[in-house]
Amino acid sequence: MKNPVYTAIAIGVGIVVLLGYFLQIDLLANLRIVLLEWATILVAVALLVGIVNLFVVHFRKSAADQQNRINSIVLIVSMTITLLVAGWFGPTHTYSLWIFNYIQIPIEASLMAILTVMLIYAGIRLLRRKPNLLTIVFIATAVIILLMSGALFGIDIPGLSELRIWIGKVPAVAGARGILLGVSLGIVAAGLRILIGADRPYGGS
Amino acid sequence: MSFGDWIGAFLGFVLTLLVFSYLIGDNPLFRITLHIFIGVSAGFAAVVAIYNVILPQLLEPIFISNRNEQILAIFPLILAGLLITKISHRFAFIGNLPMSYLVGVSAAVAIGGAVTGTLIPQLLASMNLLDVQASQVFDANVGLRLLNGVIILIGTLASLAYFQFGTLSGSSQRNQFQSWIEGIGKIGQIFIAIMFGFLFAGIFSAALTALIGRVITSLDFLRGILGLFLQ
């Protein structure tokens, strides 16, 4: 649906906030503060909308006679219990922390932990195909950094520690800086397209 | 440890095992555990958002503040109301108005941050690599620092070229230029490979610490259980 009002709002609000980075005008600064305050509130509302949507979708799934409805039921039950406990007692209450410490952290940390096996497996498989220069450089860097991340049993291999520091401070910084500059240029280009109305990801076109 | 803590430790231990069961293969118990996690995580996020933002920032000013603040507080309330229509398929288009507001703010903040926080400082940092006076401050060995500076400068430009050359196209003159950039980009690939190798090791270290954390907690629980039986 075409609606120039949406585009005008996005451009107007965006320009006011952007100018606040470069111009020190009281009126502009005050207006910017108000606009940013409202934006933070709206993001919280958007988060709630997303969670309500998640609940509704899984509620429908659990009501329908589907194969994986048990998963949806589990999700709804766990969400409801958390909402009731943390909502009633407060998110930092002992009961809420109990749920957090003994349910959320174990699951999330375990998910992270099984990544170790996947990463080693991926590293091994990388050499399965005929390796090229980039593969060898990648694996060699990873192995050196891994070896020097720990204590290596207290053994001091001459030059290895210095090599680790040098990789971290010179070639890795060079690659990362190039990527950071590239990403920033991309962000500026994408942001400017929104601010001139060329891109309207909010349904304004 | 209280009884509740024992129950919790047992629950955490079981959930850890269920997640680790994925290593044997994807299974229904693993998927159920994932859904528990999503439910709990979403529940906490909702409560924190309500406690920390919705109630004190959106609703309370309407009832508690002075007249001017009340008037000012109506605007985000209206925008929030419009945003809630996103839940409904039929009225979702009404929510585009607050979305356009959010997109405008986010774009501006992203541009401002990228320019003032990354582009300018990183370009300055690249230029200062060959600043002898600045080098002397940081390193006694000026020659070595300058050499490293040259390597970083070449690596930065080459990495940037690797990401940017794809956008060039056009006449034969440009093609020649493009082939130059592509050549430089190939050097950039090596720097990027080193960076990603570093990143790979970092991600592994982070995951390994998480694994150690789970093993420590599980061992503590098992030792506790064993201690209970031995007493």
Add this chain to the structure above:
Amino acid sequence: MDQISCPSCGKPNSVDNKFCDFCLSALHPESSGEEVFGAPIPPLSGENREGLGGHESDAEAPDWLSELERSKEAEPEESLGTEADEKLPADAVTDWMSEVSEEDEGKPEPDSAAPFLPDQEISDSQEIPHWLNDALIEEESPGSIEDEDLPEIPISSDAPGSSLEDLPVTPFSDETLGDLENAGPLAGLKGILSAEAGAARAKTPKAYSSSLRISSSQRAHIELLTGLVEEEGQPLPLPERKALSQQNVMRWVIGLVLFVAVLWPLVVSSEQMPFPVYDEGSSEVNRLINQLPENARVLVGFDFEPGLAAELEAAADPVINHIMDQGALLTLISTSPNGPILAERFMQSTQSGHQYINGLDYINLGYLPGGAAGLVSFLDNPQGTISFSIDGIPLWETEGGSNVPVLGDIDQVTDYEMVLVMVDDPETARAWIEQLGPRLSDPLELTSLVLITSAQLEPVVRPYYDGIPQMVNGLVVGLRGGAAYARLVGGEDLLSQYWDAFSWGTFVAAMLILVGGLGYYVVPELTRTAKGQDKVEP
């Protein structure tokens, strides 16, 4: 190769083709010999002849048709028309069609310009896929013959000739050609239309059905298309995974080796691995914290996910301990919804020894939504952005300042002596650096920005730390950075639990990748080379 144009669609086809590749029309209608007045002639059994509604006797049929019928009578009645033969095999149709062609060779061609007959071409099963052939056979078999009980079947103009069964057979005969004209310029000719006769026999026109009439081939195409569309909507079954694949075995072996490597030092509580001697970033953080004044105000960002709590808490433990030892007042904040709970957990568990009191020595401001936008809002205007703590404590009740001692006269972020952010995500780290860094770049600003990051962030954050201007003033990276810090200030309790297992784990991982990768590549290469030599030797 020579090509001819299709008489129906005009597209080029090979001369060898009997039917058009594009529209399936007959390319050589004159050679088919199956058409009379645009309609193919079926092999007629007695029943079929009745069904055609004509009750024609053999005498009424032309010679060539009589011959055709006689030749078919030699065969059992299997072709068409019986109720029992509802589904015919493909070769049954093609046989009679081919026989008809053979029988008709040498006979006079009734009409060389016969229109396209959609049903004719399907008789050649070699020209069309078997599935389509089957579908057509089902449509053409007796069911459609029954339709021929109707005395007259209208033939739509878009399907000339329609189907074999849909058409009445009206062969040439003297009777059908009409009476002899005996007057006028056309005298002596037969078959002349008489104006008077037409007018005299005026009658109500027949009512034709307005419903869509389609030929059997069109119906077959529709069903084919419907079938294809329906099939697209149905999910394909996933290929069954082998229970014991090489991938699974490798995963188990890797998991087992790594698990043993991590478990062993924890079980024996060895604590033999030395902490890192020096880390530049950690030393810089130590220097900055040592410079903090008494009751300094420090803003601490808890911007990490619970999954990495072990790493971030272990790395931050000696640093926050040191800050608390300096008597600093802490303000906790997070741009992640889980952050406030992680902050509370950290203060209650790892830092419980300091007896910090909520609201007095530290305050948990809670969740700051909006990512970078929320950060800008808070950095510019903390009072307007967050008005209550996560525990519901009102923060800014008095004009121009806070009633909470920790916040004092904090008006903007540069009123803090230090901003320390615990972060695990590159985007979040960039948001803090990009939004806060430029505000602190003024040499007159004494606020320092310190990051405690997950190990995975080191390459992303280091350019900000190593560059001039320096956007990040101090950097503690992962467990290694934390261990280096712990060595500087003491308080190695938590880290010492992790450090041995971590050192073992990283070493074993490096060896697995190195040995496993080489094994994966070198062994097959050697095998291939050996096989190649074996082949050459004989």
